[in-house]
Amino acid sequence: MKPILANEKTFEHYAEAFKSLSDPKRLKLMNELCARGQVCVCDLCEIMEMNQSKLSYHLKILLDANLIIQEKKGKWNYYALNQKQVNHLLSSELCCLFRPSD
Amino acid sequence: MKPILANEKTFEHYAEAFKSLSDPKRLKLMNELCARGQVCVCDLCEIMEMNQSKLSYHLKILLDANLIIQEKKGKWNYYALNQKQVNHLLSSELCCLFRPSD
DNA sequence: AGTATATATCAAAAAAAATTGATGCATAGA
């Protein structure tokens, strides 16, 4: 396991990560993905009551932060939570928000 | 210990918390406070190479998020890391960035 | 081939956050 060095690069890296967590819609999105597993964009639109463009914007932010995982199946694009990254960043207390069966 | 409910209020609350962590200057600030203990604003200005107005702005954000603690002594205002809140939010892996002697 | 659906992306507009310089208020010392 690589140790985490307290340098500028590290601070920038994690600031980015936390930025992606800094919106209630995205936290809810993660929570829904967690509860439901793999979900396609069009279903997420309904679940989140959000138009597709906006949703894709937020999905991209989470994807870039490696907080969710994308899998394309035919016409559909499925997303799921990346539990590993969630665990890497968040306390176990908080992880319960993004952990199956809460 | 109060359980964390996955509702709108919770998402807003933690989104706020993560927003305050979403800037590399603030992460560095927390890291410095962690390494040095209680530090007054004027010393922090030099440590962070930041003007006082800007520094106070960022300190306020961390203070509002309960990530740091303020103590006034005479003319000076001292700040220190709130380890408890850091632990509440961040994984133990990450907490090492904000934990004495890293 | 033609059409419909799913989704990403783009450009413009709106909203929010950060920076800057100025000002004001305590406190402490002369």
Place this chain on the structure above:
DNA sequence: TCTATGCATCAATTTTTTTTGATATATACT
């Protein structure tokens, strides 16, 4: 009481993020 220092806060500006509506691309079905 006068002055200097430490700090918070305000208003104006700049920068960044988010939202919106439109367009483009890929897949699948007819």
